Amino acid sequence: MQRLLIGFLIVCSVLFSVSCAAQETAVPMLVEKQRFSFDNYTTLGGEVIPQVTIGWESYGELNETKDNVILITHFFSGNSHAAGKYAADDMMPGYWDSIIGPGKAIDTNKYFVISSDTLVNAFPNDPNVITTGPASMNPATGEPYGLDFPVVTIRDFVNVQHELLKSLGIEKLHAVVGASMGSLQALEWSVAYPDMVERMVSVIGAGAMDAWTIMALEHWARPIKHDPNFNGGDYYGGEAPLTGITSTLAMITQQAMHPVIMNMRAPQPEVMPETALESVLNSTPVLDYLFANSANRAPLADGNHLLYLVRANQLFVAGHDGDLASAMAKVKAKTLFMPATNDLLLQPYLARKVVEVLKQQGKDPQYSEIEGIWGHLDGLFSIPSKAEELRAFLESE
Amino acid sequence: MQRLLIGFLIVCSVLFSVSCAAQETAVPMLVEKQRFSFDNYTTLGGEVIPQVTIGWESYGELNETKDNVILITHFFSGNSHAAGKYAADDMMPGYWDSIIGPGKAIDTNKYFVISSDTLVNAFPNDPNVITTGPASMNPATGEPYGLDFPVVTIRDFVNVQHELLKSLGIEKLHAVVGASMGSLQALEWSVAYPDMVERMVSVIGAGAMDAWTIMALEHWARPIKHDPNFNGGDYYGGEAPLTGITSTLAMITQQAMHPVIMNMRAPQPEVMPETALESVLNSTPVLDYLFANSANRAPLADGNHLLYLVRANQLFVAGHDGDLASAMAKVKAKTLFMPATNDLLLQPYLARKVVEVLKQQGKDPQYSEIEGIWGHLDGLFSIPSKAEELRAFLESE
Numbered sequence: 001m002q003r004l005l006i007g008f009l010i011v012c013s014v015l016f017s018v019s020c021a022a023q024e025t026a027v028p029m030l031v032e033k034q035r036f037s038f039d040n041y042t043t044l045g046g047e048v049i050p051q052v053t054i055g056w057e058s059y060g061e062l063n064e065t066k067d068n069v070i071l072i073t074h075f076f077s078g079n080s081h082a083a084g085k086y087a088a089d090d091m092m093p094g095y096w097d098s099i100i101g102p103g104k105a106i107d108t109n110k111y112f113v114i115s116s117d118t119l120v121n122a123f124p125n126d127p128n129v130i131t132t133g134p135a136s137m138n139p140a141t142g143e144p145y146g147l148d149f150p151v152v153t154i155r156d157f158v159n160v161q162h163e164l165l166k167s168l169g170i171e172k173l174h175a176v177v178g179a180s181m182g183s184l185q186a187l188e189w190s191v192a193y194p195d196m197v198e199r200m201v202s203v204i205g206a207g208a209m210d211a212w213t214i215m216a217l218e219h220w221a222r223p224i225k226h227d228p229n230f231n232g233g234d235y236y237g238g239e240a241p242l243t244g245i246t247s248t249l250a251m252i253t254q255q256a257m258h259p260v261i262m263n264m265r266a267p268q269p270e271v272m273p274e275t276a277l278e279s280v281l282n283s284t285p286v287l288d289y290l291f292a293n294s295a296n297r298a299p300l301a302d303g304n305h306l307l308y309l310v311r312a313n314q315l316f317v318a319g320h321d322g323d324l325a326s327a328m329a330k331v332k333a334k335t336l337f338m339p340a341t342n343d344l345l346l347q348p349y350l351a352r353k354v355v356e357v358l359k360q361q362g363k364d365p366q367y368s369e370i371e372g373i374w375g376h377l378d379g380l381f382s383i384p385s386k387a388e389e390l391r392a393f394l395e396s397e
Numbered sequence: 398m399q400r401l402l403i404g405f406l407i408v409c410s411v412l413f414s415v416s417c418a419a420q421e422t423a424v425p426m427l428v429e430k431q432r433f434s435f436d437n438y439t440t441l442g443g444e445v446i447p448q449v450t451i452g453w454e455s456y457g458e459l460n461e462t463k464d465n466v467i468l469i470t471h472f473f474s475g476n477s478h479a480a481g482k483y484a485a486d487d488m489m490p491g492y493w494d495s496i497i498g499p500g501k502a503i504d505t506n507k508y509f510v511i512s513s514d515t516l517v518n519a520f521p522n523d524p525n526v527i528t529t530g531p532a533s534m535n536p537a538t539g540e541p542y543g544l545d546f547p548v549v550t551i552r553d554f555v556n557v558q559h560e561l562l563k564s565l566g567i568e569k570l571h572a573v574v575g576a577s578m579g580s581l582q583a584l585e586w587s588v589a590y591p592d593m594v595e596r597m598v599s600v601i602g603a604g605a606m607d608a609w610t611i612m613a614l615e616h617w618a619r620p621i622k623h624d625p626n627f628n629g630g631d632y633y634g635g636e637a638p639l640t641g642i643t644s645t646l647a648m649i650t651q652q653a654m655h656p657v658i659m660n661m662r663a664p665q666p667e668v669m670p671e672t673a674l675e676s677v678l679n680s681t682p683v684l685d686y687l688f689a690n691s692a693n694r695a696p697l698a699d700g701n702h703l704l705y706l707v708r709a710n711q712l713f714v715a716g717h718d719g720d721l722a723s724a725m726a727k728v729k730a731k732t733l734f735m736p737a738t739n740d741l742l743l744q745p746y747l748a749r750k751v752v753e754v755l756k757q758q759g760k761d762p763q764y765s766e767i768e769g770i771w772g773h774l775d776g777l778f779s780i781p782s783k784a785e786e787l788r789a790f791l792e793s794e
Contacts, residue, residue: 044669045669147676147677151674151675151676208666210660210666211660211663211664211665211666211686212654212656212659212660212663213656214681214683214684215651215659215663215683215687216651218684218687219644219648221677222620223620223623223644225678226620226623226640226644228625243623244623250612251616254609254613254616257609259607259609259610259746260746262608262609263607263608263609266608266609267608268608269605269606269607269714271717271720272441272442272550272712272717272718273712276548276708276712278548279544279548280544280548280618280704280707281544281630284611284711286608286611287611287615289608289612290612290615291615304677307677307678308677311673314666314673314681315669315673317666317668321668321669323668344741347656349657
């Protein structure tokens with residue numbers, strides 16, 4: 001039952017705070033969460049993390065030549081669980097189960113699909129997440145790092161995944177595919193390891209953070225930074241900044257959804273609701289729909305981890321070493337960009353900008369907008385509409 | 398100099414936190430802020446406010462038959478200063494000076510244009526704002542009301558304006574025109590006093606709050622409610638909840654702007670900025686552009702007032718007495734709706750919904766979208782593109 005509940009929380013509620021639109025297969029693909037550790041990782045900023053551990057899982061079989069690998073990189077609130085179920089009676093499968101599996105667009109009969117947790121995952125208190133970040137024990141002190149953990153970047157997420165692949169003897173990626181923050185990692189892979197990546201798929205993504213998005217991300221950080229329990233990130237012995245985390249998760253959930261779908265799912269606003277008229281501090285069913293749900297999920301998240309994730313995203317420009325054009329000049333992979341037309345969080349102009357830059361360099365990026373009423377979440381819930389396009393891209397030479 | 402500074406703060410920075418796009422006329426129209434008080438106002442919720450005082454100003458002359466009146470209703474962060482200057486050397490004129498004045502679309506050679514502060518104005522500490530709200534003295538205690546102030550609605554804003562007009566002997570409105578929260582008041586006027594309102598113009602507006610917008614507004618309230626200085630709204634003897642207010646103003650500013658204009662005006666993001674890599678708590682020039690500016694404006698705002706304004710907006714459904722259709726059935730005014738195509742805060746679907754309802758009732762609403770790169774603020778800065786359409790509407794029978 002605990003397992004059931006956790007599965008449901010992770011796949012549906014934790015990730016999207018709405019019931020999941022992913023399709024269940026009749027016979028679920030069973031998957032197992034695994035653990036990868038290595039020592040002395042040096043961050044892009046030049047700091048050393050003595051011990052890094054992340055979780056990962058895979059679907060399909062690695063072939064002998066180890067050249068049938070597709071890497072899936074996860075979004076801000078996500079984790080490695082992209083497809084299948086951990087147990088046959090899990091309520092929901094992984095977030096992209098609609099496109100990953102036997103015979104599906106990302107066909108596990110052909111490909112060895114691997115997906116890992118990132119560093120500083122948002123939900124380290126979720127028993128299915130294995131990550132290293134400020135909530136991890138600092139071997140130098142025997143206490144959680146807190147803000148002594150070094151600031152990390154999307155490139156660091158990629159470099160840690162590279163270590164994982166190396167440990168499996170994988171030197172080539174048939175493709176790397178990611179949504180949202182996962183798209184930043186996918187693109188960064190094609191810049192950081194251009195000879196290793198054959199195909200890159202950016203779903204609801206960007207090539208560099210613009211000022212508007214950097215500011216939007218900061219609104220997610222402030223409620224945690226200014227929570228009275230935050231205490232400069234040193235709260236592990238006491239009360240966690242749950243009020244701030246609740247605000248943050250509620251903003252993420254709302255901004256990932258378009259008004260059309262939110263209004264379809266939320267309670268109807270009342271005319272002159274008595275409790276709302278009594279005090280400006282009182283809630284209403286409409287507000288509870290978003291905020292009570294976020295409050296329920298908050299204990300699985302960690303405040304510092306959310307701040308580190310925000311910062312990693314704020315710092316993103318592909319390549320981390322100049323402008324977008326100089327980074328794109330390094331890319332050798334075939335590329336496919338799939339923003340969502342109604343996305344209000346990472347709007348299609350961000351993907352279009354990368355496509356323009358690649359075209360100016362004589363490359364041939366593919367571009368295909370996902371239509372839907374979910375907004376940003378169309379990258380997860382409306383992806384079946386792009387399944388054949390994705391399959392064709394993966395099968396192309 | 399103080400006056401200059403205040404004028405600049407109000408018209409540009411306080412309202413939009415960006416430099417103002419309103420055009421200055423060669424010879425400014427000079428206007429004077431006035432004060433209107435009356436006793437024992439009973440709110441829509443049935444509570445009595447013993448003394449109400451609001452500020453107002455006017456442009457043009459009231460004719461003898463008192464039937465040349467156009468009422469302007471202000472937006473969330475606004476006040477009565479819609480046009481002209483208080484002093485010839487004010488840096489900026491009122492927010493709609495581009496369309497209000499002699500010979501302009503709202504022609505002060507023809508019309509007596511009147512504009513008032515609302516109840517619970519967001520910036521009661523701005524010396525040019527005159528309002529009644531939780532920061533006002535409660536005559537029963539000799540202390541500020543705090544959360545003892547009754548919850549008020551958009552209808553209450555309208556009813557207080559009605560008292561002001563009554564005191565001037567005005568029984569007919571040639572038109573009522575408002576942007577954003579001002580559009581809610583304009584529409585409410587046409588429902589509450591249908592025999593009094595001949596024309597109604599809703600700019601960047603809505604007919605009723607939907608669940609999505611009610612939630613979006615709550616994000617503005619939470620940083621104040623959860624500021625350690627908030628103290629249940631009883632902070633007038635101590636430190637104000639300025640950190641929370643700063644978060645709130647920054648969200649309002651960002652959501653009122655489209656990424657295109659924000660990215661044009663903000664500093665360019667740096668690649669691997671040293672301070673940002675040092676600590677997740679450090680700011681960057683991009684973040685300072687938004688948040689340091691909001692922090693500067695915060696002392697002019699009041700936390701409780703912002704909460705009351707949020708609640709008034711959350712409670713809005715035209716008529717406050719049933720659904721949108723039953724309210725629109727009461728409307729006798731000619732109506733014109735002007736949402737902004739790129740608005741991310743009150744998106745055009747909200748105005749379209751009112752238009753559909755009116756058409757279903759056999760009425761003939763006019764609809765015209767404002768194009769621009771400002772987003773919500775196109776309702777202020779791109780309104781000159783609609784000047785002739787507005788003029789024609791006001792001159793029509």
